[in-house]
Amino acid sequence: MRNFIRKYKKDIMILTVLSAAxxxxxxxxxxxxxxxxxxxxxxxxxxxxxxxxxxxxxxxxIPVGDExxxxxxxxxxxxxxSSSCRNQVCVNHAPISKNGESIICLPHKLVIKIENKxxxxxxxxxx
Numbered sequence: 001m002r003n004f005i006r007k008y009k010k011d012i013m014i015l016t017v018l019s020a021a022x023x024x025x026x027x028x029x030x031x032x033x034x035x036x037x038x039x040x041x042x043x044x045x046x047x048x049x050x051x052x053x054x055x056x057x058x059x060x061x062i063p064v065g066d067e068x069x070x071x072x073x074x075x076x077x078x079x080x081x082s083s084s085c086r087n088q089v090c091v092n093h094a095p096i097s098k099n100g101e102s103i104i105c106l107p108h109k110l111v112i113k114i115e116n117k118x119x120x121x122x123x124x125x126x127x
Contacts (some may be wrong), residue, residue, distance in 0.1 A: 037114035
């Protein structure tokens, strides 16, 4: 065993440093990129329709012409609970809560994007 350690000493040191770096990155990256957002910006046809605070459980109906999307906020997450579009991709999407995540309904040109209050400058509901 002693000969093995002498022979591969540099390799063991490199492996140890790389492992320590990987563990550090695993715990540090979520602090910068994986943090939960405060607000959900709802955009219809590229324009901000509303901004909702994720702290409060609510249900909102977003009219899009004669069609609609209904969004549900629960436990700091937002999702599309129902929609009048045919494909229902937005309804089947998992709830989102982290910065930069989004749900898109192409038929209705609707985008829900998680943002921070600090980034958007919004501090309440805008309709």
